[in-house]
Amino acid sequence: MDQKHIINADSARGSIKLLMTPGPTEVSPRVLKALSSPLVHHYYSGFIELFDDTINKLKRVYQTKNDVVILQGEGVLALEASVRSILSKGDRLLLLNSGPFGKSFGDYAKGAEIDEIACPQNEAIDVEEVKRKLDEREYRALTVVHCETPAGTMNDVKSICNEAKKRGVITIVDAVSSLGGVDIKPQSSGIDLCITASQKCLSCPPSLSMISVSDDAWEAMERVGLRGSYLSILDWRDAWDKKSFPYTPFISEIYALNESLNAILEEGLQNVFRRHKRVADCIRKGIKNLGLELWPESESIASDTVTAIKSPPKDVVKKMENYGILIAGSVGELKGKVIRIGHMGYSAQLANCFATMEALKRSLE
Amino acid sequence: MDQKHIINADSARGSIKLLMTPGPTEVSPRVLKALSSPLVHHYYSGFIELFDDTINKLKRVYQTKNDVVILQGEGVLALEASVRSILSKGDRLLLLNSGPFGKSFGDYAKGAEIDEIACPQNEAIDVEEVKRKLDEREYRALTVVHCETPAGTMNDVKSICNEAKKRGVITIVDAVSSLGGVDIKPQSSGIDLCITASQKCLSCPPSLSMISVSDDAWEAMERVGLRGSYLSILDWRDAWDKKSFPYTPFISEIYALNESLNAILEEGLQNVFRRHKRVADCIRKGIKNLGLELWPESESIASDTVTAIKSPPKDVVKKMENYGILIAGSVGELKGKVIRIGHMGYSAQLANCFATMEALKRSLE
Amino acid sequence: MDQKHIINADSARGSIKLLMTPGPTEVSPRVLKALSSPLVHHYYSGFIELFDDTINKLKRVYQTKNDVVILQGEGVLALEASVRSILSKGDRLLLLNSGPFGKSFGDYAKGAEIDEIACPQNEAIDVEEVKRKLDEREYRALTVVHCETPAGTMNDVKSICNEAKKRGVITIVDAVSSLGGVDIKPQSSGIDLCITASQKCLSCPPSLSMISVSDDAWEAMERVGLRGSYLSILDWRDAWDKKSFPYTPFISEIYALNESLNAILEEGLQNVFRRHKRVADCIRKGIKNLGLELWPESESIASDTVTAIKSPPKDVVKKMENYGILIAGSVGELKGKVIRIGHMGYSAQLANCFATMEALKRSLE
């Protein structure tokens, strides 16, 4: 009765006990503990050692020998930086538009000539169409989203990018909501720039984005020469390499990322992918058992990290809150049309799937 | 003997017990606890309430009724965004260069015509010279650094900006290492864009930058119309206003910022400023007692948040580590020429000053 | 592959994500944050204020105006201290034995004359039998367990204790696994010493036990005069009252307890009891739906805080671990005969029930 309403981190979470949202996901207690460790100055030897160790572990999780560069900003920073670092005015871009994130690559490529291949938001990009287009014209770069988070769909980036690479096209892939949850090997998949972010399958707080960069991509960036900007991947690389940080590193977030990578590597990458697959199967089976329909046209293009559900009953997201479980609506054109359950990173646990499905069942009653 | 070397957040801090570095500073236990709170989805009501509350508290700490916009990136993001959002190609900029940060404003103003007033790094910009220059020519904008962190010097931004404002010039101030520690009132000081960052006097982890924006500045930005970019302040404003986050908010860092603002407001702004002043006096007195020389030409321009010391004996930063205390060298031209003691935010405590001065004394022996 | 096995708090929890054990329970993130706050000296004004506040909140959760005394030890400390503080050599005790904890009261009453009323471990004590016994003879004290944790059964302590009080008998109740989860009002229930512990419905770490003490009980204790011992409730009372702590208070655990009480009072006591009831119903229904049998002879004596299941299939506790959920076997005679699901305090959430029931279903397959 005499309790006052205090606004703080606890009130922000309110009565929520479980995030089944497609980013941010639950962050594990051990990562939260790393996050809350006392800071240190970025020139101190202990931090430099940790930073280098983090990059090495990132490469292992990326399954690449290419460089991996951390950018200190939300995922969109890496998307924008990639496009601007690769494309000069007049360059031709083949943009694969399978949803809002696919489309948004175009916003960053202002001076470029853009050809677009689009598909409905519940479908995936047709690889054959991409091949035809690539044969028709010469492109500087191709952009594609691996997992369209708003729709829960996956594009066949391996086929697409390998076709593009064969033709000398620089491939830029938004793997923000898949890398670390789905087995994607940038190098053998023909991906020059493979982008992810901290708050999805890596289960860290939103704050960092990362890009694996092939030698071809570095060469292309040197040619364009974008420098002196928060958007310059070359600048970021040099900053980290020389440890002459023009920008103060996000100390706490690097702590968290390092610990999250530890957890992934301890579990084993293949085990992590299997866990995501098992949970995704459980969620999709559950959805169908409840008489609901998956949004993706075919289950073969449904993501193992997020599930979109068609024509959800009114207020179901709100009703789920009564059980302490947060799921999400969608964005853009899909707003109001689909609801989404995230099952990536630390949230991707069978027990969470069980709780979510039963809560959903009761919320539909 | 059988202990293995493990790399993690604890090893990164190593044997360091106290950061007296000019950012990052010590982050208080209560802010670290807020940081480590379980995350929540950004569309959840509890988070939206917290975010709005944070903005309101930011305005109180900024002592302004202007808008304050959070950008999700290190301080340089806000510096670059400000310049690019205000200046179009061909606009004329009066750049006040009192050190590396003052100078770096020019990097972001590529298409602009730049007139520069420079001073030696141990001096402050001459206000009279600024007035003369402002009278000579019409400028679109003026950039100036309040506290040059590498040199521990302060510019008289109030006089400078009021002179500029009188002449219709948009004023952009880097108050990254002063706001929240030194009494600066953007509105009565004639500052259109007043920039700070989370890891200095606000004693949060590096991750966020903030800008207070005057109506004149908004108007200028609308005219320039920078949009569709991580560098667009207009985009950031709209994102937060509509809560249609194109970028996932940095949930954990907002938790931390909110709690840090609570601590500042509970202590009282004027008390906070007095504490910084008292600690700075103690540090400067201590330095002189040890027979060392302050780097700033005159104590009247020495900052209350960071103290730069001239011609430091070799290895003194390293020797201080033996006492668990981190101080810093400097950057750019001052590298090797000065060492710096940060005393801002949560680190600015008399007890920390006492420990640092005695450790310094012994390190000099 | 190169990950070494490190033993620490994280390895201790291993792959467990959810405790559905009958103590310790899950401790909420906000209580864990309180627990991890920097310590302070017990004579500091801030701590003394917090301690007094904790006692006041304890009384509200106890729903009593009697004194509540904290003892710094596991629940058994309070059980032993109560018996030894009340009974002198030769005093007569009526011991109600409904299971191992009921029986163990006798261990502490060495010099006393003990009459025992026992019931099978799946039944509750017969109130009529108690009345008969009370009428037959004069007793100094009566001991009874409210919820027998190993069996998941509840005794009708209200009827029992009121009958005893009418006859001037001091009543000692072990409410360790019920207080704060089930509505028990010590005063109107005729309970002189009502004992609980931190790690059950209060969802704190194991460390503290508490006793509400009636005026009659104080008088009885003064008569016995047990002093100069960790077992002396009189000593504990005086220590806290005079704040002349002979024993250093458990600072961190008091932090945690205070925060846990905050959470309970914010939710509202009646809401907390309803939540426990709803979850218990869900668990019991689930158990029966799976074709399993409840251990208590009748559902009317089944506890709302822990459910014991008869004749569990082999290895089911182990199999549940595969889903990251810990449930428990039992102790004493029930070892190997029943398994138990705890659903008390912070663990008592419907979503946890959903996850547990589905995991149990799959573990039985």
Added chain:
Amino acid sequence: MDQKHIINADSARGSIKLLMTPGPTEVSPRVLKALSSPLVHHYYSGFIELFDDTINKLKRVYQTKNDVVILQGEGVLALEASVRSILSKGDRLLLLNSGPFGKSFGDYAKGAEIDEIACPQNEAIDVEEVKRKLDEREYRALTVVHCETPAGTMNDVKSICNEAKKRGVITIVDAVSSLGGVDIKPQSSGIDLCITASQKCLSCPPSLSMISVSDDAWEAMERVGLRGSYLSILDWRDAWDKKSFPYTPFISEIYALNESLNAILEEGLQNVFRRHKRVADCIRKGIKNLGLELWPESESIASDTVTAIKSPPKDVVKKMENYGILIAGSVGELKGKVIRIGHMGYSAQLANCFATMEALKRSLE
């Protein structure tokens, strides 16, 4: 202005930044993180492994091959349990009274015949007098305090206990505020029961006490046969050995203790002792430089873990709070006569000594 007074863990610490009190001490961030880890059930394999590991590390810090038993209660629990477990009615005890803790052993030895050797509280027990007494009569046990925390004095327990052992006397040593900070090897020092507690040199929260137990002591306890009580060391041993915990282990506190032992072993025991010595020297030198007088009659008996100062100026403890530093008054007869600075465990850092000495200097002005 609109901030309300909230009572919680943060308010309890208030404006205090540094504990220089003789227990609790500062607990390191890494130990606080361990403390705040999610709990697990005590029968889970991960916890049992951690518990055994903790005992092994305790033995290394104790520098003993004897058993070390953890008791779940404040240090006084172990003191009382030791006396009651060793002495039967009529046994003769030689009690060395060098201060309140030395004296309090007698409270627990109610039925025993007690001979006391006392010394003024600023002196240490005279070994020759002990020898004389031991030669005069046969004793079952001898009790002595290693470091009298209220007085900052040390007894020569090695000489005393070896003399006693030679004569077949069981030696019980209160090393609560020395073990882990001062080099004491129970076995070669002739100590049968060596008692310490978590909140002193081990820098954990108050909650646990520990006893190393020699074979002779076990034999003596078996003879006495104290069982069925929170005070029975035999019961505690059996509980841990059989892992049939009658008492729920203090999960969180075991997490913390394990991590604290890690930190000590990583630093190296001899380095830890040297650090305590160096800090103690610095404190004592500082005290004398300020014109204050040490309470112990001779510096040779001054403890390396706590320094007591004679005739302190009024309100100096309070004035120190203005600098965020807590020191302590004393207890018993010394209340008001001495103030004490604790420098044990994690608090024992030179930088803390520097801060404390300068703050003390200013508080005296």
